[in-house]
Amino acid sequence: xxxxxxxxxxxxxxxxxxxxxxxxxxxxxxxxxxxxxxxxxxxxxxxxxxxxxxxxxxxxxxxxxxxxxxxxxxxxxxxxxxxxxxxxxxxxxxxxxxxxxxxxxxxxxxxxxxxxxxxxxxxxxxxxxxxxxxxxxxxxxxxxxxxxxxxxxxxxxxxxxxxxxxxxxxxxxxxxxxxxxxxxxxxxxxxxxxxxxxxxxxxxxxxxxxxxxxxxxxxxxxxxxxxxxxxxxxxxxxxxxxxxxxxxxxxxxxxxxxxxxxxxxxxxxxxxxxxxxxxxxxxxxxxxxxxxxxxxxxxxxxxxxxxxxxxxxxxxxxxxxxxxxxxxxxxxxxxxxxxxxxxxxxxxxxx
Ligand SMILES: O=C(O)CCC(=O)C(=O)O
Ligand SMILES: [Fe+2]
Numbered sequence: 080x081x082x083x084x085x086x087x088x089x090x091x092x093x094x095x096x097x098x099x100x101x102x103x104x105x106x107x108x109x110x111x112x113x114x115x116x117x118x119x120x121x122x123x124x125x126x127x128x129x130x131x132x133x134x135x136x137x138x139x140x141x142x143x144x145x146x147x148x149x150x151x152x153x154x155x156x157x158x159x160x161x162x163x164x165x166x167x168x169x170x171x172x173x174x175x176x177x178x179x180x181x182x183x184x185x186x187x188x189x190x191x192x193x194x195x196x197x198x199x200x201x202x203x204x205x206x207x208x209x210x211x212x213x214x215x216x217x218x219x220x221x222x223x224x225x226x227x228x229x230x231x232x233x234x235x236x237x238x239x240x241x242x243x244x245x246x247x248x249x250x251x252x253x254x255x256x257x258x259x260x261x262x263x264x265x266x267x268x269x270x271x272x273x274x275x276x277x278x279x280x281x282x283x284x285x286x287x288x289x290x291x292x293x294x295x296x297x298x299x300x301x302x303x304x305x306x307x308x309x310x311x312x313x314x315x316x317x318x319x320x321x322x323x324x325x326x327x328x329x330x331x332x333x334x335x336x337x338x339x340x341x342x343x344x345x346x347x348x349x350x351x352x353x354x355x356x357x358x359x360x361x362x363x364x365x366x367x368x369x370x371x372x373x374x375x376x377x378x379x380x381x382x383x384x385x386x387x388x389x390x391x392x393x394x395x396x397x398x399x400x401x402x403x404x405x406x407x408x409x410x411x412x413x414x415x416x417x418x419x420x421x422x423x424x425x426x427x428x429x430x
Contacts, residue, residue: 088295088311089345095299095308097123099316102131106229116230117237123301124321124334125310128289131226131317136219137291141355143215144261146207147186155186158205183264183277183340190224190257193217200254219259223289223357224251230287230319231359238329239376245328248361249286256285256360256399264296264352267342277352278340283322284402285360285395290318292354294343299336309344324361324398330369330380330389363396 098119104112119126147155188208191200196212203209208216231245238245249255264277277296290297297318298307310318326335342348361367369389371378381389391398 083350085293085350086346088309088347092295092344093306093308094311095123095301097125097127097310097318099127099129100319102128102226102229104130105233113233113237116233120234120321120333122334123299124326124336125299125338126319127313127316128226128319129316131289133219133222133226133289133291133317134315136215136222137317137355139211139215140219140259141261141291141353143208143211144186144263144353144355146211147205147261148184148263150205150207154205155184158186158203183262185260185262188212188216188259190220190251190259191254193220193259194251216259220257220357223259224257224359226289227287227357227359234325234329234333238332238370239374240370241373244370244373245325248328248365249359250362253362255362256358256396258358258360260356260358262352262354262356264340264342266350267348273342273348276339276341280337280339282335282337283320283358284324284399285322285358286325286328287359288320288322289357289359290320290354291356292318292352294347294350294352296340296343296347296352297338297354298341299338302334302336307339307341322358322360324365324367324395327367327389327391328361328370328377330371330377331384331387332377332380360399361395363394365395367391367393367395367398 098115100116100119101109101112105116116126186205186208188204189201192202192204193212193216196209196217204212227249228246231249232243235242235245249257267273280300292312295309295312297310297312299310300307312318320338321333321335323335325333340352340354343350343352368391369377369381371381371389381387393401
């Protein structure tokens, strides 16, 4: 539960170190820090972000998530996300194919709905969210987007794109699938449950993920490795990662890496696990393809990977709908639909 004292992350499990990027320094244009961000984004695609200034907004948003997930299930199910590829809403779900029922529960709030409130753009939400849409959800969305735009503008520059290209593809006032997600998973009681994956291997759907978590459980499989390693949560440090769209726009220069969530290790397993994410995703109408017309650096990158397809033929909206639709149990037709939901088509053995 947010706010309770949690046992420390254990020292006897395999972890993968991440570079630490200081948001204040990258915002101020510090060359060395910007190079560190670039190194992280083009190798593993994950990094810690400190001094991001969003702690208060994140804490308040965790409270909204806790209030919402404390509502009776029948109430939350009125806002359930449905089977048609819609990501916003609430969900209690099974996302482990053919094994166990996942008991991760989450609530997603659309950036468009949060910023337009009380006007409804996509969906309506439970009362606990409406009550704090203007004073908590929208400030968290704005803070997360401020951070995102600083990072996107740095990538824009490094990729040799005309000024403002990436920011304009993620414009705050245009419709997109950007969303806040607050997730809860229950304490893990027995040995069998310790073995199970809570959120199966996947890459993220959008452009940039800004993640706040308290307990361990997030794992990455770094390129060239065949084993999972935990990412150790560090208080006051968010975890950022590159997602599919940005990887495609950049011709694969930016890395969207596979990750998953397993029960928290050691004594942490006995606690509810909460996580809070802001997913920045491109404007819905943007086609996911390498921006070869706009940057010779991206042209070169694409030429060097002739076996990879950077022309998805999908808009951002279609891409997301495919992923979300195929992760819904009612739409599952077999292994292909499962694979189509994960973004792991090229690493099919990672579970
Ligand atoms: O809860 C976490 O630590 C990560 C969640 C995640 O990977 C996701 O929601 O895409
Ligand atoms: Fe993820």
